[in-house]
Amino acid sequence: MGLNVATRQPLTGVAFHRTLEHRGGAWWRLVVSAVLGVIGLLAMSLASLFAVLGAARALGYDNFAIDLTDGVSAGELLGANLGLALLIPLAGALVWGLYGVRPRWLSSHRPGVRWRWLAWGVGISVLVWSIFLVLGTAGAFLVRxxxxxxxxxxxxxxxxxxxxxxxxxxxxxxxxxxxxxxxAARLPVWVCCVGSGAIFAAAHLQFDASLFADRLLLGTVFAWLTIRTGGIEASIAIHAVKNVAVLIPAGLLDDVSAALDPSGVTWLPVLVDVVLLSIAVPCILAAHKRSYQVPPRSRAIE
Structure with a gap:
């Protein structure tokens, strides 16, 4: 069982989640991908935090320290975000090393990022989450x-x-x-979606029932939307806009820790996400149907 770094042509003419299906050893590759991906997530987040700490000290900010018990500073958020951004090259390295497929096939079945479609997704997401962002920001200014x-x-x-x-x-x-x-393990589409969502929820290491359910919901919907649109652009758009809409009011209220690691959470955030996703997802699917040929579905629904 060794890594194959030779470049191979992935399957074309199939649904997005079936792109790697022609490779043998799908199960061990799945396990290794999940384990190394989650380990890489944690390792890169920590490494990036310490890199920001080192850069701050080198620039003369001797009082800068990593202390997440005293709120989340701009430097700490910068380190965490840059660490998570490094998951892009990590995912690319893993798909190339484990499956022998070039990283651009992770973006879409074109392959590569469809920038115009990404812009459409961002625009729709901004419109849907604008009420949440505007009301939250206005309320934060009033309370501050x-x-x-x-x-x-x-x-x-x-x-x-x-x-x-x-x-x-x-x-x-x-x-x-x-x-x-x-x-690639030939699991039914619903198992692929829920499985991706469950790993996503578990990777946050927050197991309060409502928090876990919210992340599971988001991850599952994002996976389904990715399959339906043939790429990850729409899920990137919703994910980014949603996080920005949460963090801007939290930053104005100096309450970022509660936004990132809330305690005493009710089921209201889950309800809010259900409502907003029920608006955003049909709009995105309608826009995609007008802009692109529907991706192959012969094996998407099983």
């Missing part, structure tokens, strides 16, 4: 008792410019590599 200082503006800049990279990194791992790895 102190002026918005440089630290807050720095945090908001990190959110806007690096959260999309964080979302893309997670999508390349969970809806790119692992969804295709599940499909």
């Amino acid at each position: 008792s102190e002026p918005v200082d440089l630290g807050v503006w720095s945090f908001l800049a990190v959110v806007v410019f690096t959260t999309p990279l964080q979302a893309a990194g997670e999508e390349y791992l969970f809806r790119g590599l692992l969804l295709q790895a599940l499909g």
